[in-house]
Amino acid sequence: MSDNRTPSPGDETPVSPPPPPAPPAPSAPPPQLGYAPPAQPGYGVAPSQPGWGAAPVQPGYSPPSAPVYPVVVSRPTSPLAVTSLVCGLAGIVLFWAVIPLLASVAAVITGHMALGQTKRNPGIGGRGMAIAGLILGYAVVGVGVFILVSTIISFLFLGAFSLPFIFAG
Numbered sequence: 001m002s003d004n005r006t007p008s009p010g011d012e013t014p015v016s017p018p019p020p021p022a023p024p025a026p027s028a029p030p031p032q033l034g035y036a037p038p039a040q041p042g043y044g045v046a047p048s049q050p051g052w053g054a055a056p057v058q059p060g061y062s063p064p065s066a067p068v069y070p071v072v073v074s075r076p077t078s079p080l081a082v083t084s085l086v087c088g089l090a091g092i093v094l095f096w097a098v099i100p101l102l103a104s105v106a107a108v109i110t111g112h113m114a115l116g117q118t119k120r121n122p123g124i125g126g127r128g129m130a131i132a133g134l135i136l137g138y139a140v141v142g143v144g145v146f147i148l149v150s151t152i153i154s155f156l157f158l159g160a161f162s163l164p165f166i167f168a169g
Contacts, residue, residue, distance in 0.1 A: 074125075080114035081126030083107075084133025091140035101144045107137030 087107035091100040114130035 075123055076125065078114045078117050078124050078126035078130070080110045080117060081129040081133065084111035084114055084137070085129040086133075088133040088136025088140070092136055095140070100140050104137040104140035104144070107133045108141065111137060 084107050087103045087110065091104035091107060094100050094103065111130045111134035114126060114133075118124050118127045118130065
């Protein structure tokens with residue numbers, strides 16, 4: 001028997017919806033930016049002993065690597081710069097004697113010689129020490145000149161022997 005009738009809404013056979021698409025296959029994790037802490041061995045594991053394996057690495061992190069430090073090439077220091085700094089410090093420390101003026105003059109002379117030497121030859125260091133020696137030397141020379149000038153002026157205006165008579169009378 002042939003079914004020539006028109007289908008009514010109640011006569012329809014239920015059609016199931018198509019199945020949902022399958023989720024995509026897991027791919028490699030995205031690269032992590034920033035700091036990756038080094039992998040820690042488990043409790044009781046000593047990877048430094050022979051026979052033990054390397055420390056486990058967490059997935060998604062690269063194994064720890066040694067830090068890269070820049071290579072610092074040290075330059076030889078100018079002996080004149082060291083002399084300038086030592087003489088400048090001696091001028092400050094020995095302020096109570098006659099030596100500071102002599103030491104400070106030596107600091108100024110050797111400081112200028114050291115600056116010239118470091119400028120001519122960039123392979124020699126010590127420019128900072130030479131500048132420090134110059135500053136200390138000029139400071140002590142300046143203080144010495146001030147004391148000398150003020151002493152001469154006081155002798156000219158007050159007289160060489162008038163000071164004891166002012167306090168006596």
